[in-house]
Amino acid sequence: MTATAPAPTPAAEALRPHAEQSHAAELAALAAADDRPRPPGWKLSPWAVTEYIQGTTLPDGTEITPKYIGARSVVEVAVATLATDRALLLLGVPGTAKTWLSEHLAAAISGDSTLLVQGTAGTAEEAIRYGWNYARLLAEGPSEAAMVPSPVMTAMADGRLARVEELTRIPSDVQDALITVLSEKTLPVPELAMEVQAQRGFNIIATANDRDRGVNDLSSALRRRFNTVVLPVPQTADDEVDIVTRRVAQLGSSLELPEVPTGLAEIRRIVTVFRELRSGTTEDGRTKVKSPSGTLSTAEAISVVTNGIALAAYFGDGTLRPFDVAAGIRGAVVQDPVSDEVVWREYLETVVRERDGWDDLYRACRETERR
Template identity: 70%
Template sequence: MSTKAKETPAAKGNGAASTATSSSGVESVLRRHAEDQFAAELAALQEVDDKQRPPKWKLSPWAVATYVLGGKAGGMEITAKYIGKRRLIEVAIATLATDRALLLLGVPGTAKSWLSEHLAAAISGDSTQVVQGTAGTAEEQIRYGWNYALLLSKGPSREAMVSSPLMKAMATGTIARIEELTRIPADVQDSLITILSEKSLPIPELGEEVQAAKGFNVIATANNRDKGVNELSSALKRRFNTVILPVPDTADEEITIVQQRVKSLGKALEIPAELTGLDEIRRVVTIFRELRNGQTEDGKSKLKQSTGTLSTAEAISVMNNGLALAAHFGDGSIKASDIASGLVGAVIKDPVQDRVVWQEYLETVVKERDGWKDLYRACRETL
């Protein structure tokens, strides 16, 4: 199928990646960038935003918080992108308005990357300046690299240089994102120190430097379960203000998050089924919270804990998988049998230890809980 690029209002103004559509006008990209997907909301906030904006920011800090947490912009409803404590978001936004970088820290599945993307989209109108941290991340991905064909033919020059996302963000005064900072080797991490402290990037090969334009800052994310993998040096830690993102406080809060994301993803994936109620979501979230916390929700029974994280993100995955099963192999209505296999796969990460945990939980909790017999039978059949 042939495709053509269709530019969204957000993309026109800031050079963000365009949205691909098919010749029939149907979007062909699986996942749009936040600034494209929520372009109408960002535009509505810009219309009514009369508060002071830091240099180069598309929105004021107040409007950024409204975009992230939800609210009203004139006659438009702004959807909540993050459900949690408002003060945490305010601290994160205020940090980015200073010369300190922001480190979002938390267990897997606490929406660190999701929040990072939306903050960058609201502040800079571009969330695409990203360095993905891995054990193989090299210093060139933080600083700059070279087009070796041009380097050999013309020698060191700006033309032969390949700018990193951080270098581009410095030059344009926008937000750069670093995902999974603690997965990056320690010596590569330390290449950030000069960038964050001096707001400049030396280019010794050319005898030059790139100085950060106003508006530049960095949002990094890190998984606190990676503690001890590649610890940040004390010098680098001082360059960040750390905001710890917790798991949702209440079951209702977590259910709302799962419901919203499942609805959004189901629409994007064009799954021909919809959640008509919250019963299955509530059961998945309850199971995850109980095994995560090591006790039943009423606090009356202690439970063995799974080795997995059992995060909100994994609950979303279980529900999406169940929705697809119901749509393509069922009657379109999600049932216990549709979520059972996803539950087993999410809980049993260690085939020995977690299997014992899961079997005990099924027999002592699920089997005895009113209205859960169908889920008990479905889960037993998958073991």
């Protein structure tokens, strides 16, 4: 009996479609309207890529939704970098949309965001260079058929973008495998006396976490080959509320959660709590508060709201209420059960309890502690 490979999962059935799948209509509309110069190998011009990321309305009325809420100059520098021979390093604290922006840049420029190396402490050099199908290697010896190309090698051969997530989590000796790739634009394969030369359109987008400094810092030789763009946390509470609202709506749609009223007031309160604990002061600047050990990023606020919507839809009355988000807020704040518990209790009693209109959130948070 011959086994057959399973058919690819249609984008409509995927739990999380790739950016080029979920936004295919927007990318096609931009390509049709894009009459500006495109760098070699690019699907869109730098202007169109920026419009895709920032959002716009095309002359034919097509709405391009924003993918990144932030300064346009940040996106323009990132896009311009990828049009040169310098690689791009997106640097920022957790939750500043580094991975999100990386994926959408690759989707817009190459039409493919899947050439991904996920950095961890266990990432081996084969993930950046190439590996081997050892069954074929033992049976036939070294050959191109026995070689397993890495996402980076595939991107080089096809003239596309490769993504390297959490670069500073990768061991330093493995990171340095990128130096030849980025400087010489070649990847030698000494076992076959050959090399893979990068085709036009190839480049690398890497991300790194500010909190990982000192873990596996980049060598000066490697850092020189990247142009670093720092992604800041959202500047205003309104920006962060907008980001959370949009992402929650997208996640709710993809997960097919029952519709729940947006609960904008609850989203704003969650964002306010996270921003105040992050900054160490209340939004009016009058009260100093302690900051917990966690990051309390925008991504965590999105998670708290999404979980709250699920609770409201399946176990509540269909409206997002304080009791639906209280446990999520506490779980995000209290990462260290000793020190963070003190921070959270103090904030709850000195800020939440005393703030006008927040008595229902205070009661919900206290009730969560009793469970």
